[in-house]
Amino acid sequence: xxxxxxxxxxxxxxxxxxxxxxxxxxxxxxxxxxxxxxxxxxxxxxxxxxxxxxxxxxxxxxxxxxxxxxxxxxxxxxxxxxxxxxxxxxxxxxxxxxxxxxxxxxxxxxxxxxxxxxxxxxxxxxxxxxxxxxxxxxxxxxxxxxxxxxxx
Amino acid sequence: xxxxxxxxxxxxxxxxxxxxxxxxxxxxxxxxxxxxxxxxxxxxxxxxxxxxxxxxxxxxxxxxxxxxxxxxxxxxx
Numbered sequence: 001x002x003x004x005x006x007x008x009x010x011x012x013x014x015x016x017x018x019x020x021x022x023x024x025x026x027x028x029x030x031x032x033x034x035x036x037x038x039x040x041x042x043x044x045x046x047x048x049x050x051x052x053x054x055x056x057x058x059x060x061x062x063x064x065x066x067x068x069x070x071x072x073x074x075x076x077x078x079x080x081x082x083x084x085x086x087x088x089x090x091x092x093x094x095x096x097x098x099x100x101x102x103x104x105x106x107x108x109x110x111x112x113x114x115x116x117x118x119x120x121x122x123x124x125x126x127x128x129x130x131x132x133x134x135x136x137x138x139x140x141x142x143x144x145x146x147x148x149x150x151x152x
Numbered sequence: 153x154x155x156x157x158x159x160x161x162x163x164x165x166x167x168x169x170x171x172x173x174x175x176x177x178x179x180x181x182x183x184x185x186x187x188x189x190x191x192x193x194x195x196x197x198x199x200x201x202x203x204x205x206x207x208x209x210x211x212x213x214x215x216x217x218x219x220x221x222x223x224x225x226x227x228x229x
Contacts (some may be wrong), residue, residue, distance in 0.1 A: 005212040006157035010189045017188065027228045041217055061227050089224075099229035 001071040003045040011047030018121035019150035022049045024100035024106045025075045026065040033097040036066035036113075039073045049126060052143055053081025053103040060142045064100055067141040076126075076144040077133055091117045118150040154201065155216040156180070158192040164209030166192040171209040178203045 011021050021042075024047030029037030043050035052075040053061040061082040088095040107129070114128050114147040115121060130145040158180065159160055164171050172185055172192055179200030184193045193216070196204060204213045 005214055006159045006191050009159045009191060009211070010186075013189050050192055097229050098227060101229045 002070070004041045007042035008045040008047050008072070011042070011045050015047060015122045015126075020049060020122055020125050021047075021113060022051060022111060024104040025050045025052045027053075027101075028065040029063050029065050031062045031064075032059060037063075038068045039065050039075060044068070044070075044073045046074075049076045049107070049129075050074060050144070051076070051081075051100055051104045051107045051148075052078040053098070053100045054078050054143070054147060055082035055134075056080075058136055060138065061098060061100075063098070064103075065127050066143070067144075074144065075140075075142060075150050077107055077129060077138060078136070078143040078146060079106035079148045081106075110148050110150045113150050124148055154198055155179045155195050156193070156201070156204070156213050157216055158194070158204060159211045159224040160209055161211035162191065163188075167209070168192075171207065175204060175205045175210070178207055180204055190222050 014021050023043035025043050026037060026040035028040065029035055039050050042048050053064040055061050081100055082098045083096040084102040085094060086097050111125055111129055115125055118128060120128050129148060133146040133148050135146040136143050156221060158175060160168060160171050168185065168187055168190065172182060175192060180194045180196045182192060194227040201213055204210065
């Protein structure tokens with residue numbers, strides 16, 4: 001799957017201006033039956049950070065997409081994305097849901113904390129997230145640089 | 153008609169208005185001009201897409217992708 005040129009341009013031009021775009025890698029895997037899936041648009045643009053989902057054991061969530069061999073189709077980092085307590089329309093209020101769409105706002109929030117802590121933006125912020133992440137004993141094609149960590 | 157995103161090349165981002173005028177003249181019905189990103193969205197008849205690609209300053213013309221979220225009660229989001 002080729003990166004979509006306008007998404008790549010938007011990612012690159014946002015980075016130039018100091019904004020980092022973070023996107024969900026996608027939920028098209030089914031690792032329980034050996035299907036690794038693939039990173040979808042817009043996360044498959046090299047200029048956009050792609051987030052995979054981890055479960056409570058820090059294993060990949062079964063649905064979390066794996067990197068493609070093609071440039072850009074890689075998972076960059078991972079965050080908690082399995083049975084995460086979330087807000088829900090009234091009157092339910094709260095429910096646990098799963099997905100790389102749950103892991104992604106964790107990483108975006110942590111990026112904001114690092115931006116506050118260090119003043120870094122754009123590509124420098126991207127590098128900081130990777131530098132500070134906890135490495136996991138699993139292939140980088142699954143978890144990228146590992147578990148995204150907040151400043152301590 | 154195809155919904156398209158037109159990506160303007162780096163060399164023409166400072167003269168976006170001129171590129172937008174040329175795109176209109178070549179058949180693009182402009183919806184949004186995203187100045188900071190250098191991207192123009194709109195729709196155009198399928199037989200004008202090659203003409204749009206030929207406009208000076210245009211880096212690419214791509215059919216817009218569609219995204220469909222899972223239903224709200226799906227277990228994986």
